[in-house]
Amino acid sequence: MTKRVLLASLTAIAATVCMTGASFADEASEGLARATANIEKYKAKPEFVAPGEPFDAKACAAGKKMLSIPNSSGNPFLKGIIDRMKVAGALVGLEVREWENQGQPSQWVQGVELATREKYDIIDLISGIDPGTIEPQLRAAKEAGVKVMTSHFYDPSFEQNPVVSSSLTIGFGEVGTILADWAAVATEGKANIAIVVSNEVPPTIPLVANFKKQLAANCPDCKIIQEINVGVTEWGTKIQTAVQSAVQANPEINVVIPIYDSMSQFVIPALRLAGKTGEVKVGTFNGTPFVLDYIAQGLADMNIGESLDWIAYATVDGHLRDACGLESPKALNVPFYIFDKTNVAEAGTPAQFDTGYGDAYKAGFHKLWGIE
Known part of the structure; x- marks a missing residue:
């Protein structure tokens, strides 16, 4: 190979390397731009979107009761949702009770059996209990007339267990x-x-x-x-x-x-x-408050929050629709909201579960339920 040919080959190789490097840099830059644009969407204040048509929630809820079973009562996020479901349910006359447990399947079974025995209308499996792990007991509850529902559990990509009447999914x-x-x-x-x-x-x-x-x-x-x-x-x-x-x-x-x-x-x-x-x-x-406080203290950097009260309202709404033979929403429809050092003060000092998201959902659900 002559020096001229060798030099031309090396020049071509160098040009290819430069082009490859530039292409990779462009790919990284474009990816970062897409990531930034996606993040910005979740920094906008959440807006309420009605999950269905208006209905007479008080007439629907009359005499009904729901047992909510979390995967563990030691999880403050889940306990916070259930506490708020009790309040939201009371607005229309739905009795909501938590089955407290320490995350043991045997304890979940006991809750299902109690709901069956005491003729609850709804069993709500909230965020973490796979219906398949206690399917025989859930099947017995269903046969006894109790509707089994899930909330904040299934991703839209999941196939719902046949024993489950309806699911309020969340975009995990x-x-x-x-x-x-x-x-x-x-x-x-x-x-x-x-x-x-x-x-x-x-x-x-x-x-x-x-x-x-x-x-x-x-x-x-x-x-x-x-x-x-x-x-x-x-x-x-x-x-x-x-x-x-x-x-x-x-x-x-x-x-x-x-x-x-x-x-x-x-x-x-x-x-x-x-x-x-x-x-x-x-x-x-x-969006658990003590973690939002970590952000305020400089110990953590970002938390994708959800309003627990909004989740509670949406859960009561969806489960009542199913219990009364109406079409149930396919999702909770509760928006995500990013908290970081720029806006964490909106959550309160110390932070609160439902502060910083706005309260448009309350007026929205009250109107849907006919209790304005």
């Missing part, structure tokens, strides 16, 4: 895309992530799947360094040590994503003990 997959885009934007496209999950909880699956898909689509330089799976009943004993070990063993980690924000009470101490407070960004989902 959508949450995954928001978390991924936030991680990309917060690190300018250089996120090295530890993600904390609970794979036993079915909504985890679409959330994490969409998180990974969105990260790959919009952030080619972002990586999941470690995925930490901890069962719900072990959060208090395993999350802190697992996260602390992860960030110490992998100093490149600059983002921790506890996908459910009640996990954060164990993540924040782990970062403190590892000397990573303020150095590692924390983004999560649910």
Whole structure:
């Protein structure tokens, strides 16, 4: 090969490398722009959208009672929803009771059996109990005339268990895309992530799947360094040590994503003990007040919030429609709202469950129910 040919070949190779590098840079820049645009949508104040036609909710609810069974009463997010369902239900005469439990399937079974025995109209499985795990008892309840419903549990991509009458779904997959885009934007496209999950909880699956898909689509330089799976009943004993070990063993980690924000009470101490407070960004989902306070204190960075009172109203609305033979909404239709250091003060000091979202939903549901 002559020097001239060799020089031409090297020039061509260099040009190809430059073009490839420029193309990759363009891809990263375009992905970051898409991620930023998506995040901005969730910083707008939530708006109420009617889930169905108006109906006489008081006539529908007369004499009816509902037993709400959370996956664990130790979860302040779920307990907060149920407490608000009691109030929303009382507005139209629906009796709502919580079946308190510590996350054991045997305790869920006891709740179903009580609802069957005491002739409840509705069993509400809220956020985390897979109907398939207690299907024989739920089938017996259904045969006895109790309608089994779920709320804040199924992702729209899930197939509903046949024993379930209706489901008020929530976009867990959508949450995954928001978390991924936030991680990309917060690190300018250089996120090295530890993600904390609970794979036993079915909504985890679409959330994490969409998180990974969105990260790959919009952030080619972002990586999941470690995925930490901890069962719900072990959060208090395993999350802190697992996260602390992860960030110490992998100093490149600059983002921790506890996908459910009640996990954060164990993540924040782990970062403190590892000397990573303020150095590692924390983004999560649910909008639980103590986690919003972490943001105000500079201990966490972002929380995708939902108004618990809005969820409560939407759950009562959807379940009543089903119980009275009306068409039930396919989703909760409760909007997500991002809290970060720029707006967390809107949630109150200290933060409150339902502050910062506006209250348009109350007037909206009151009008739908005929109780203006």
